[in-house]
Amino acid sequence: MRVIIESDYDAMSRRAAEIVVEVVREKPECVLGLATGSTPIGLYKELIRMYREEGLDFSKVRTFNLDEYYGLPPAHPQSYHYFMRQYLFDHINIPPHNINVPRGLVKDVQAYCARYEQMIKEAGGIDIQVLGIGRDGHIGFNEPGSSLASRTRLVALDEQTVKDNARFFGREGDVPRFAITMGVGTIMEARKCLLLASGSKKAKAIAQAVEGSITSQIAASALQMHPDAIVIVDEEAASEMKRRDFYLYTEKMMAERLSR
Numbered sequence: 001m002r003v004i005i006e007s008d009y010d011a012m013s014r015r016a017a018e019i020v021v022e023v024v025r026e027k028p029e030c031v032l033g034l035a036t037g038s039t040p041i042g043l044y045k046e047l048i049r050m051y052r053e054e055g056l057d058f059s060k061v062r063t064f065n066l067d068e069y070y071g072l073p074p075a076h077p078q079s080y081h082y083f084m085r086q087y088l089f090d091h092i093n094i095p096p097h098n099i100n101v102p103r104g105l106v107k108d109v110q111a112y113c114a115r116y117e118q119m120i121k122e123a124g125g126i127d128i129q130v131l132g133i134g135r136d137g138h139i140g141f142n143e144p145g146s147s148l149a150s151r152t153r154l155v156a157l158d159e160q161t162v163k164d165n166a167r168f169f170g171r172e173g174d175v176p177r178f179a180i181t182m183g184v185g186t187i188m189e190a191r192k193c194l195l196l197a198s199g200s201k202k203a204k205a206i207a208q209a210v211e212g213s214i215t216s217q218i219a220a221s222a223l224q225m226h227p228d229a230i231v232i233v234d235e236e237a238a239s240e241m242k243r244r245d246f247y248l249y250t251e252k253m254m255a256e257r258l259s260r
């Protein structure tokens with residue numbers, strides 16, 4: 001696991017964009033795994049800027065989003081379909097048929113989830129998966145207790161997550177109680193994983209995910225077993241990691257070596 005500590009949210013976002021763009025430039029037909037939430041918005045802004053100003057091309061890129069609220073239609077302003085259009089897809093040249101976000105209104109959920117997995121496989125697998133982290137250590141909607149081998153499925157949302165997400169809905173009562181999410185096992189199959197976290201509210205979850213035991217109680221801790229996982233945090237989110245200085249030192253040494 002590589003841990004990169006940046007000064008603040010904007011620096012974290014720019015660094016994340018550099019890593020995603022490297023994948024897109026190297027493989028124009030790459031498959032991006034994308035996440036919603038407030039954390040990746042800065043990364044998406046930077047990708048939009050690079051599309052507009054530097055001609056970054058998304059015309060062959062395919063995407064799979066991690067999750068979607070169950071029961072919300074794609075046009076619902078709080079759906080993750082809507083979020084992705086608002087913060088990324090409407091502003092870049094990705095063809096709509098290359099975009100995949102789990103559908104929140106399917107009847108046969110089990111069959112649909114199996115199909116979502118199949119579509120990822122048929123696309124050749126995910127080249128880089130962007131991830132945020134919940135205060136309970138979740139990635140996607142894999143709440144504490146999710147099997148580290150779990151696949152795309154319907155899940156009930158943890159009370160804390162419902163509370164955390166109430167800010168986006170008018171009332172807590174309007175937050176859906178279920179979601180479709182890629183499993184931890186699905187995420188672990190991405191060739192590269194990029195976990196982002198910003199702010200002191202995420203400090204404990206980050207410390208547990210990076211330095212704690214690997215446990216289904218902190219889904220993000222599974223990334224310790226991933227061969228190519230990068231964690232980018234800002235200073236506040238890094239504040240509870242015991243080996244913070246070591247991560248800074250390692251990054252500095254590696255950068256120096258590269259520039260020699």
Ligand code: PGA
Binds near residue numbers: 037133
């Ligand atoms: P946030 O959500 O980016 O809005 O903090 C992250 C998550 O819960 O996965």
